[in-house]
Amino acid sequence: MPPYIQFLLLLLSSSIFTITSSPPPKNLTLIGSAHFTNTSIILTEQIPTCTSRSYSPNGRILHSYPIRFFNSSLSFSTRFTFKVTPPPPPCIPGDGIAFLIASDPNSLPHSNGYIGLPDSPISDPFLAIEFDTTFNPALGDINDNHLALDVNSIISVASIDLTSKGIYLKSGKRITVWIEYRDPEKIIRVWVGYLDPKPQHPLLSLPIDISKIFNDFMYVGFSASNGRGSSVHSIEKIQFHTFESLTPNMQMETTTSRSCLICYPEDPSFQDSEIAVWNDHHKDNRVLELAFGLLFVTSALIVVASLVTVYCVCLNKRRMLRQRCADRPQMYRFQETEVPKKLKLADIRSATKGFDPNRIIGQGASSVVYEAHLPSCGNVAVKRFSKGNQTGLLGNQFATELATMVGCLRHKNLVQLQGWCCEGNELVLVYEYMPNGSLDKILHKRTNNRSLTFEKRLNILLGVSSALVYLHEECERQIIHRDVKTCNIMLDADFNAKLGDFGLAEVYEHSARKRDATLPAGTMGYLAPEYVFSGIPTVKTDVYSFGVVVLEVATGQRPVNEDGVVVTDWMWDLWEKKILIAGADPKLMGRYDKVDMERMLMAGLICVHPNHQLRPTMKEAGRMLRGGMVPELPMRKPVVMIQSVMPERSSEMVVRLGADESDTPWSTPRTHFSKAN
Template structure:
């Protein structure tokens, strides 16, 4: 917590220096780490490798490798005193493999004398290959997920200690310990080296409670490998496979004897940096004989200094308390926003066996089917714990004719990024034999499409208040995808049948089989074959095939009109919802678009705002569409109504369509020299 009214870091540093006889560093992503290769910050964690892309061949150079090192070197040796530091490290990691290809190499905790001496090549968890010649020194604790007999690996799921070579000094099979390094679950690690006994110990577990017994104990003298200053961090690579290697909740600490064991005494939270100069200037606990006068004088000075210290600390605490009170409301508000938008990052999807999946769905019984699509069938299932789930079984023949595998796209997107209360949460996955399955939370009220359009099996009535809440929930999810996620995500298939409702009718957006992920800094977007559902596609997307956040806004606008009117995007008689609402707007009868099933039980001004927002979102000129966040403010009455054209906007493109042709999307009368186009999205006829 940063308080602008006082340099709090000074107080923390001051108290820390007199409390802990050790050297500690905070490994805080984004503030004091240096990233190498493909490593990048993802929220409060660090991903060392890129997400999911299988190498095209064994010699492919597309392997992902990354390293994250604490930005400052840490002192391990004191040449003058001839002492070596002991250290402890605790961190959590998860390895999420790509089910479509082999897993990556794994993660290594790394201590190295040179941050830049190793080349960023493929394989070996980013560590030097066996024949790599270097004058530098490194120590690593590897969490190896790739079986390579040439390196002396005991299997593809082991932990080892490496010293100046990727060939492990000692290793242990952790399968027998009940740990699967590539399960996708979050694993917590404790590493300790005590120089007094020359012993390295490693503990691992699936919880934050440290196990009683270590999985690996190695007798080794690391003082011979330490330089005075070393760099500390992590390294990982995908090698000839593919996996995401994620580090979070990590810290490192050194200390010198005599000292208590910090693993047993240190509390939760991050420590602060104590400079090497301060660490070396410790006052000896032994009192040498002195003359009585000077000794009493120094004692008096010490007591006086202690009194001054206490008064200073009390004053500083008082000042900080005032600052905290002033900022309390802001902090609480931001905390609520964070909690509302994300679930804990520890909720990593679990890999399930096909046996478990079949048991949950009674052998994929047709009686369990709750939905069917072009590329997948959804079953209602129940896990052994009694939790109801939605099991999405993909068709590997890809009968939808899509250029990409929807399973791979959806799994990579959901497992790698998405944590939001208005998104359907992925709980597990299975890739076994010919089966590709994703397991989601089960939402008892089904899809918005079935409830809104009076499905024969539904007896649920959606009141106006519930409809407003659904629209705002979908908007919250899209705002997260477009503006708040680590990387911008374009959904590309926003529609009512992909909006699910929980037991309280809260909306949750799902089905990311067509999603596109972009770096926020990227300004170039590649054209693709337009994919989605007729009636929800933006005109410019159909024409040029480039998805943007504004193409999602168009689809959102159709959903808004759908919720307000109760009509499908395209009726059985071919009437296009967007055209129909525009006609009512032009004739001054917009309120007549309200769903007759509501029987007038709605707020007229709210209904008008929602209909006008829907029309502004489906404006054929993408530049005139609001962002989803702006649309929400209008719906809530926090912003003025959008300015809509008096006449239906015209959609036009250049009559000569070549590779460099640009859209001319205008409102009002048709521009001279342009040919009007009837967009097949479907049968839209803006004129």
């Protein structure tokens, strides 16, 4: 885009924010009685009459999307201005207002008072900084004018009397609050004042480790309620920032909106002085608004004309591009904005030295992986699909993997796609390079590998579980991987796990009613029994595969060893004999805590439970590995009846899975399984 157009767009955006009155942001969700006005967000309003004995609705505003708190070491800060306008006598004031971080907004009450916070403990974690304007001794309140910190309960863990600090919440004045949490220090601090600058000393400073409280994703916002009272709780300014890798001396002042996740109004200056002088300069601002309005109209006309010109040029180029690609199959027509990079085959050939066999670092049934260095991407892994019919199985795997990785997959425990190439009969995907290769190779080295300690194995499993939670629950579209196994788990230089190979993945629209049955695909030993016989993949089939990986990592045994012993059956036998710990990998030489090892093995067994309904979700499996409670296992491997829906002779077969599984007719279509590496 030419520089003058960029300048005009910048001028246009600044004019919009100057002449409008705090337009409602699209990334904020209003709940209950909350609504926008021209200058503020009203959470609750005064009720028409004080004689009503019913509770008024709570008011709540939340960021529309959850914020990831544990992608790395994360600190945060927020600054906001609010006002509590009490009712005239004889009406009583409302409950107050709270800054809120909650895991599940649906678990919060809607019409029960208590500042909109749960009046009894709930399973979904939350943290609240409350500014309480009622005195309720049953809840441990110190008075009707205090600041308090709540963790998973409305019973506060710390309270500060604001009256002694010269702060009166029900004065009707604007009150500014600064909240900072520094992850390196594990301390949360709160400052409260009427005007800038921020007070020198915080009113509340409390050690707390939010990593032990929060889930990976949490919602941020505000809550207020009147209960049986009647007050106007309003918010006039909000800024919320997050910081990664915070240094000890780094300032957290929220003075710009460059990294602002919640910013209302969308004004980067966020100066309280503008509030103070608003009434005095209201007429002057009107004149400025008219001037900027004229500038806005002129700029808009210029920008529209420029954009029309640019659009026509782009449309012509796109038409030419489509004409050049008209002879390619439809599955490979990707828009440039939908993929990371479209690379030239000549560059890939040069980087791999003509696909030199000496550069091969991995090989599967449908592709070969080469180590290479591309100037635009650095060190990469080049996945070259085998030559063949591009509209057949290999072409479908290439298209599926490319479309899936492009869709929404951005997670620290997923191998990131760097680029792709489709020229002639070559199908190539380029991924980030993993120095330690696959988990399969390092786990099953013939030598006594001491580098893969128990702690590293546990960290690898936690990384894979986090990736699967992301695919199953946090993507815009649910994704079933269908091929979770150790050779698809890559390790970076620090032995952090990254899940890859989405050639068999299935993207599932949440609005769809059910999945269609297909021929099962995957690797023998990792497949859930109900998937083999029904052909319908679900999140629980991924859980089963993950359970096999857990047992494989803990025992050092392959899913099916050279003697035909299945690791899941072997572990069920050890469990029945009450010697589960005997399955631990001898390469560890006993360097592990027996309780932790037994928990890992039990978590693997519950994930491979023959009854898919009794398997945990991936989030629950991750909690078990982190030290959470493992559900009680049956004394012996359960027996489950499965009705096959496969075509022809197997369609009426009822299969009995469990203790007598060795006598079960097995009709797996082996031609649709990739080779076990």
